[in-house]
Amino acid sequence: MRPSFFKRLKRAVRLEFRRIKDEHRSTGHRRRKPPLNIRFRHWLKNVKKWRFKIEHRHPSKPHGLPLSKRIKYYFRSQREKYRVVFSSRYLIITLNSTILYLVSFFLIHFLTHLVTGITAWFCEISTTLNYTFVDFHIRYWNWTTEMVIIVFSVPAIFALLIALLSSLAFEQNIKRPGFLKRLPFLTKKQRYKHKKQQRQKELELQVQRLNQSTKPDRTHKYKKRISWPVRLFFLWTLYHSITYFFSGMLYSFLFHRRFGYVIWYAFNAYIFDLLFSVFAFLSLILIGYFFSTQFFNSGRMYLNDLNDKNRMPFVLSQAIFPFIIGTIITIILQIPVFDPALVLLNFSIFFLLLPLPSRSARFDNIHFDSREKPAKIYWHWLAWSSVIILSILIAIKIGITIRLT
Numbered sequence: 001m002r003p004s005f006f007k008r009l010k011r012a013v014r015l016e017f018r019r020i021k022d023e024h025r026s027t028g029h030r031r032r033k034p035p036l037n038i039r040f041r042h043w044l045k046n047v048k049k050w051r052f053k054i055e056h057r058h059p060s061k062p063h064g065l066p067l068s069k070r071i072k073y074y075f076r077s078q079r080e081k082y083r084v085v086f087s088s089r090y091l092i093i094t095l096n097s098t099i100l101y102l103v104s105f106f107l108i109h110f111l112t113h114l115v116t117g118i119t120a121w122f123c124e125i126s127t128t129l130n131y132t133f134v135d136f137h138i139r140y141w142n143w144t145t146e147m148v149i150i151v152f153s154v155p156a157i158f159a160l161l162i163a164l165l166s167s168l169a170f171e172q173n174i175k176r177p178g179f180l181k182r183l184p185f186l187t188k189k190q191r192y193k194h195k196k197q198q199r200q201k202e203l204e205l206q207v208q209r210l211n212q213s214t215k216p217d218r219t220h221k222y223k224k225r226i227s228w229p230v231r232l233f234f235l236w237t238l239y240h241s242i243t244y245f246f247s248g249m250l251y252s253f254l255f256h257r258r259f260g261y262v263i264w265y266a267f268n269a270y271i272f273d274l275l276f277s278v279f280a281f282l283s284l285i286l287i288g289y290f291f292s293t294q295f296f297n298s299g300r301m302y303l304n305d306l307n308d309k310n311r312m313p314f315v316l317s318q319a320i321f322p323f324i325i326g327t328i329i330t331i332i333l334q335i336p337v338f339d340p341a342l343v344l345l346n347f348s349i350f351f352l353l354l355p356l357p358s359r360s361a362r363f364d365n366i367h368f369d370s371r372e373k374p375a376k377i378y379w380h381w382l383a384w385s386s387v388i389i390l391s392i393l394i395a396i397k398i399g400i401t402i403r404l405t
Helices: 004-028 037-050 065-088 088-122 145-170 188-210 226-249 261-265 268-291 293-301 311-332 339-348 349-353 355-364 379-398
Strands: 127-129 134-136 401-404
Touching: 037 268, 037 311, 065 088, 088 127, 088 134, 088 226, 088 311, 088 379, 088 401, 127 339, 134 145, 145 226, 145 261, 226 261, 226 268, 226 339, 261 268, 268 293, 268 349, 293 311, 293 355, 311 349, 311 355, 349 401, 379 401
Parallel strands: none
Antiparallel strands: 127 134, 127 401
């Protein structure tokens, strides 16, 4: 079979190219390479002439100061920023907040002990209220399931009720999430009703403008706002109540105290202790994150502006240092009877304060007002709180006995 035209053409071009190449190769000058020893000598001459050196390529250095100096300057700037915490103004803030921390702690501590004793009295159990514990005058084999659930659940529920009542002081400052604001307008009927109400309000405003009735209604009563020192007291009360309620769950696998004793007695399984502990930990973090903004808003008591420069020093003086000082004082007051379990249970308030630094780093600047605000010690708070604390300490150090008649 004869090949195709394109194959014949390709073959002819290839043969012609080879022929021309062979003609040039036979007629042209052929370059010969020198021997190997000569080439090696020539290479050595060039190496000596060029002074050949092996250089290692180092990565390019970053522009700016070395890392050690940057760390040094960072700590110096932080020291200058937080030096203000030890000034007289911020020490007064720490003192006032510590007083409110202590009085709220001792009130919650005493009231929960008292509720425990009264509840035990209704269950026909005599008790003695001490500083570190409630002494039940009953043998452990005489406890029943109903007694355990009632005696140790009622104080926890009481603390939760106090926390809910204390949170009412911040109702106006709490911002609801966006999905909660949209709940009343999900259906068409709800949206239609809302638009109708808005239209009615606009018509009433137009009628008032036409009648020139711009005077405010005399029957309207303005709500009396709670002062910020009282709100700070309610905030510490809220934190201590929440701590009392959740600390028993948090350490239920370690100590059978408070509400954790009910969990251990009802379920008697470590898996439930672990589940309640995780739930308590997450609840403390979320509640602390939710109410941490109230510490920033309490800056209205002493500051005109809360910005990036003074926000974290103020949080240290208003929340962190009072917690540390108050915890140390409450531990010292346990002498001569020292209870590590009580220390750890009360230390759970740390998880409520844990979100404060992260919220402080991302919180917006706040301008309160422009009037002068000198920091001063609240002497009246100091006076009546000292009376309350001393009275509670003397009573529970002696021991309050609740006996059956």
